[in-house]
Amino acid sequence: MAIQTVNPFTNKVVRSFEEMNDKTIDILVAQSDKTFNSWKQESYEQRAEILHKVASLMREKKEHLAKIITLEMGKLIAQAEGEIMLSADIFDYYATNAAKFLEDKHLEPEYGSAYVRCSPMGVILGVEPWNFPFYQVARFAAPNLMIGNTVLVKHASSVPQCAIAIEDLFIEASAPTGLYTNLFISGERASALVSDKRIKGVALTGSEAAGASIASEAGKHLKKSVLELGGNDAFIILDDADIDKVVDWAVAGRINNNGESCVASKRFIALDSVADEFIEKFKEKLSNLVIGDPMDSKTELGPMSSEEAAVHIIDQIRKSVDAGATILLGGTRADRPGAFVKPTILTDLKPEIPAYYEEIFGPVASFYRVKDEEAAIVLANDSNFGLGCSIFSKNVARAEQIADKINVGMVFINHPASTKADLPFGGVKDSGYGRELSELGIQEFVNKKLIRISGISDPL
Numbered sequence: 001m002a003i004q005t006v007n008p009f010t011n012k013v014v015r016s017f018e019e020m021n022d023k024t025i026d027i028l029v030a031q032s033d034k035t036f037n038s039w040k041q042e043s044y045e046q047r048a049e050i051l052h053k054v055a056s057l058m059r060e061k062k063e064h065l066a067k068i069i070t071l072e073m074g075k076l077i078a079q080a081e082g083e084i085m086l087s088a089d090i091f092d093y094y095a096t097n098a099a100k101f102l103e104d105k106h107l108e109p110e111y112g113s114a115y116v117r118c119s120p121m122g123v124i125l126g127v128e129p130w131n132f133p134f135y136q137v138a139r140f141a142a143p144n145l146m147i148g149n150t151v152l153v154k155h156a157s158s159v160p161q162c163a164i165a166i167e168d169l170f171i172e173a174s175a176p177t178g179l180y181t182n183l184f185i186s187g188e189r190a191s192a193l194v195s196d197k198r199i200k201g202v203a204l205t206g207s208e209a210a211g212a213s214i215a216s217e218a219g220k221h222l223k224k225s226v227l228e229l230g231g232n233d234a235f236i237i238l239d240d241a242d243i244d245k246v247v248d249w250a251v252a253g254r255i256n257n258n259g260e261s262c263v264a265s266k267r268f269i270a271l272d273s274v275a276d277e278f279i280e281k282f283k284e285k286l287s288n289l290v291i292g293d294p295m296d297s298k299t300e301l302g303p304m305s306s307e308e309a310a311v312h313i314i315d316q317i318r319k320s321v322d323a324g325a326t327i328l329l330g331g332t333r334a335d336r337p338g339a340f341v342k343p344t345i346l347t348d349l350k351p352e353i354p355a356y357y358e359e360i361f362g363p364v365a366s367f368y369r370v371k372d373e374e375a376a377i378v379l380a381n382d383s384n385f386g387l388g389c390s391i392f393s394k395n396v397a398r399a400e401q402i403a404d405k406i407n408v409g410m411v412f413i414n415h416p417a418s419t420k421a422d423l424p425f426g427g428v429k430d431s432g433y434g435r436e437l438s439e440l441g442i443q444e445f446v447n448k449k450l451i452r453i454s455g456i457s458d459p460l
Contacts (some may be wrong), residue, residue, distance in 0.1 A: 003157045003184050008074040008303040008339040009293055017160045020184045025193070028181050032123045032150045033198040035178030040120045040148040044102075047146050048095035053173035055091035058084050058134075065134065065165055070294045072159045073130050074303040074339070075257060077295050086419070087138035093421035094442065098146035101439045102446070112454035119447040120148030121224075122200035127190050127214060129206045130156035130305055131260045131361075136205050137166055139425070141180060143442035152199070154183045154190040158306060191217050201225065201445045205262075208430055226434030226444050228262070228426060230359040231387030233417060234380035235265035236402070238373060238393040239273045246392045247281040250365075253390065253416025255289065255343065258302050259363035260309070262431075263388045263410070263417040266359065267366045269376045275369035279345075283329050286343040286365070291334055303339040304362055310339040313362040320346060320355035328367065357384065373398075377405050387427035388417040409435075 004016040020028075039047070058065065066080035075083070102118040126140040133155065141151050155163035167182040183190070187210055194202050194217035204214045205228040218225035235253060237246055253265030270278045294302030304310040310333065317331050330344030344364040349356045355366050370376045380389055388410040393399040396413060403411040409427035410417060419425055419437065426435040434444055 003160050005072050005161055006158065006306060007071055008306055008309075009295075011307050011338055014071065015161065017184055019186065025183065025185065025189075028178075028183065029123065029152065029193075029196060029198050031178035032152055032181050033178075035176050036120070036122050036148075036150045039145075039150055039176065039179060042148070044099040044146065047148070048098070050170070050173050050175050050179070051091045051095035051142060051145060054169050054175075055088040055095070057169050057172055058088040058091070061169075067295070068161050068165055069133055069159075070302075072162055073133065073260075073305040074294050076299060076302050078297060079257060083132055083135050086421075087134040090135070090138040090421045090437070091142045094142040094146045097439070098143070098442060101442050102147065109452070111458040112452065114450060114452040117449045117451055118147070118443075119449050121445050121447055122149060123198055124149045124151050124445050125190070125193060125199050125202040126151055126153045127187070127202065127204040127206060127210065128153060128155050130159045131257060131262075133159040133162035134166065135419075139436045139441065140203050140205075143436075144445055145179065147442060147446055149200075149445055150179050150181075152181050152183055152193075154185055154187075154193075157186070160184065187213070190214070194218055194223065195221050199223070203434070203436075203444070204228070211432060224445060226426075226436065227432030228434075228436060229387075229430060229432040230361075230385055231262040231264070231427065231431050232266050232357070232359050232383050232385040233263060233388045233390065233408075234267045234269055234376075234383075234406070235390045235416065236373075236376050236380060236392065237268070237270040237274055237278055238376075238391070238395075238398070238402075239271045240394045240398075241274065241392040242394065243274055243277050243281065247278060247285060249390075249392070249414075249416050250278075250282050251285045251289075254365050255286075255301055255363050256416075258294075258304060260305055260361050262359075263419070263425075265365075265390055265416050267368065267380070267383075269368045269370055269379055271373065271376065272369055272371055279328070279347075279367055282365070282367075283345055286345065286363075287329055289343055291336075291340060291342070301343065301363060304341055305339070307339045309361065310341050313341050313360060313364060316354055316358060316360050317344060317346070317364065320349070320353050323353040325349055325353050325355055330364075351382070359385065373402060377402060381405075381407050384430040385427070386429035387431040388412065390416050 005014040069080040201224040326348040328345040330342035334340035
């Protein structure tokens with residue numbers, strides 16, 4: 001497995017790293033386990049001090065850290081800086097709120113008294129993706145560290161300098177050795193590592209295949225897992241929507257992070273009466289995007305994360321067209337060096353066409369027109385994925401009624417899907433299970449221990 005930085009703007013290798021051997025991994029896991037035994041005894045205030053320091057360092061080093069993100073996976077520099085700020089917010093959020101979220105819950109039994117206490121579980125393994133290399137780690141690490149767990153992080157092999165930079169932040173924040181540990185290993189070895197008795201749980205954000213592998217190992221060894229997988233989010237445009245504003249949000253929802261987001265808007269479903277206006281304006285805005293260097297503030301669409309990713313997207317488009325889809329816009333590589341794909345719109349999609357049921361991880365939009373909102377609901381639910389959905393209407397009550405019928409983990413009304421520290425993130429069906437962020441995110445890897453107090457003469 002190649003652990004290396006390849007700049008997707010040039011497709012040139014910048015730096016390579018050696019994979020860790022089994023002896024090194026064993027030492028690191030042992031250290032994490034040892035640190036857990038002391039970290040779990042620290043107060044919330046002591047844990048928070050470390051996390052607040054990490055957040056402060058992130059903001060202080062924002063420009064430097066953002067450039068590493070852009071170098072390694074092609075994110076627009078302004079969005080990379082935004083990711084650093086969001087990550088810092090997540091660390092601060094859990095440092096500030098963990099004690100409240102994890103306080104004892106008092107029960108009211110018929111006899112005596114009882115309460116539920118949240119206790120840490122131990123060493124938790126996180127397997128994280130390349131598309132948001134700081135944010136994804138923050139939403140895994142911050143709540144677990146505040147619980148009192150320690151974390152091992154196997155980051156994507158294409159963002160090794162991001163992985164090192166995050167670990168360095170903890171070192172600079174004077175975190176104890178073993179609190180946060182970066183592992184340079186393959187995905188296969190990460191799955192195998194789940195069997196280690198010192199590891200008590202595992203969280204993965206990534207592909208369905210990777211999630212299935214991790215979940216299988218976790219289940220085999222009776223360990224808790226949380227999976228955040230792919231998405232094929234619907235973007236529903238009702239007949240009373242403000243189309244000009246909807247088009248702006250449609251473009252943002254599809255090309256944010258160069259389209260490489262699990263919760264990006266991917267399937268655009270418009271009611272007949274507004275479909276022509278929407279698709280005409282949507283096509284025009286996508287066709288006029290400025291494609292170029294992600295380090296340039298004028299660029300609106302950068303490269304895919306890798307040449308392999310760009311090739312895969314074009315293959316998905318080709319197979320969909322061969323099966324009957326129509327290209328309304330784009331459909332090819334950009335005529336320039338680097339891992340670029342032109343903004344693309346596909347239509348005439350049927351259930352047997354790959355673009356109908358596959359997630360396309362790039363600037364490719366699928367367009368559908370339907371006769372009414374009931375048809376829109378049926379189409380939105382006709383997916384193996386169930387991550388997010390957006391609904392646009394001037395009638396919020398109407399949109400809320402539709403939202404209740406959409407089988408996903410998150411619905412956004414009059415806005416494309418977004419993420420904040422205090423909003424839960426997660427899906428259903430093939431999009432995974434469990435939640436990250438908000439109070440729900442800190443409740444995943446805890447031992448909810450019942451403590452029951454009875455009088456010696458109380459009945460059972």
